[in-house]
Amino acid sequence: MTQTPPSPGKQMLSEQVYEHLRNAIMRGDYAPGDALKPQDLAKEQGVSLAIVREALVRVVGEGLADRLPNRGFAVPAFSDRRWQEIAEARRSIEPVVLRLSIERGDVDWEARVRAAHHRLARTPAYVPEEGEHYSSAWSEAHRLFHRTLLEGCGNPVLLETFDRLWTASELARRWSAQRNPGRDTIAEHRRLEEAALARDADTAAEVLAHHLTLTATGLTGRIGGAPAGEA
Amino acid sequence: MTQTPPSPGKQMLSEQVYEHLRNAIMRGDYAPGDALKPQDLAKEQGVSLAIVREALVRVVGEGLADRLPNRGFAVPAFSDRRWQEIAEARRSIEPVVLRLSIERGDVDWEARVRAAHHRLARTPAYVPEEGEHYSSAWSEAHRLFHRTLLEGCGNPVLLETFDRLWTASELARRWSAQRNPGRDTIAEHRRLEEAALARDADTAAEVLAHHLTLTATGLTGRIGGAPAGEA
DNA sequence: ATCGGATAGATAATCGATTATTAGTGCTAT
């Protein structure tokens, strides 16, 4: 019985192109404000316009690109204001979900949290090859740790909300990326894990809110091309 | 000097088709599970497949349709469980946003809340023409009231989150909603308005949470009563 | 009679080409 071989080679084209585009934007291959020209992309990927267009529309739906009617698609230029808004949204929402998660998570969830934290702690945040940005392995481990923490809530709608915010957050960070030198991210994550597994919802929610506040305030200055004349 | 005539006739085709499709699904023109066949839609709308496809992809992104690879698109069949999940997500998120809104809303916001409530209170919830469903005018007024309440927060990211949840919620309700006869929605909305304008965040948040709980469970009274059938 | 494979029809996915808009460029008239 040969079922679902993990070969990625046999998938819808539009899906592949979509994923490629998504990764490219998240990876920072295009600068904020850059035009995403369907024709160029089609040629690069060796597919037709319709496919690229479909992928672009999906990407726009995820907030990873802007659409300017009759003027094509472009990588969004996040202003500092926008970054703060995303961060505030996360600060508002994630602690609430974490409380639910702590209240409901079962033993399997506990195990997954431990595993995710272990992986995160063991993954180097920076590697020489990837310049000054977080390594992609660490980014993924980081995402999975935070997501796993929330997964105990058992509510896919809330988790999808988290996913959207995370994506927006990561893209904004990619382009602002000055590191926050004095910060001890490792300790923050450890405290988060401990509080969650101790079922101490108050502490966990507070630590998470604090964690997100640090993340937000550490990133200042303009990101994209937009005028950021904000307070 | 003819400037921006409100003629909707001069827009991108894909946008028109997208809106039409969105409205049709929300209005309940298609039953849950119904296939959304690109060819049929294209013929109906008098446009090409690419356009319909683009619109469908957007609709899928909004959660208003499912995509089954190589098997086309379909109206999602919301289970009762799914409905509960959406309701819980709203219960978790909206009160937090409401608190922010009450904390920050200015006089203009207060005025808009009053206006929205007035319009809602004066719009009949049912009209004979639209069967047993809420009238479309009331639905829109209802949405605007709830949204306006939250708009004081001034955070577009949070508001967009609300929009997504509201859309999902409305669609799910369209198909799962047993009406709730004994319920006094009007009073609930009035209490919500009053608490918000009195800047009583605790009460407002509680009333909103209760409001959403009633919507979800179909319970007709009883604030502290048993939470939904979930364990 | 039933299970399985072959076949035909329907529909999804993709492509290549056409039309419509936009952004430049240069020319002309003040």
Add this chain to the structure above:
DNA sequence: ATAGCACTAATAATCGATTATCTATCCGAT
């Protein structure tokens, strides 16, 4: 010189047709 208008090159939006995949039906072997 410069504002404004044609003209052109680039590219976005749309279309009509082609290819790939699924679904259902029919037929033959057990």
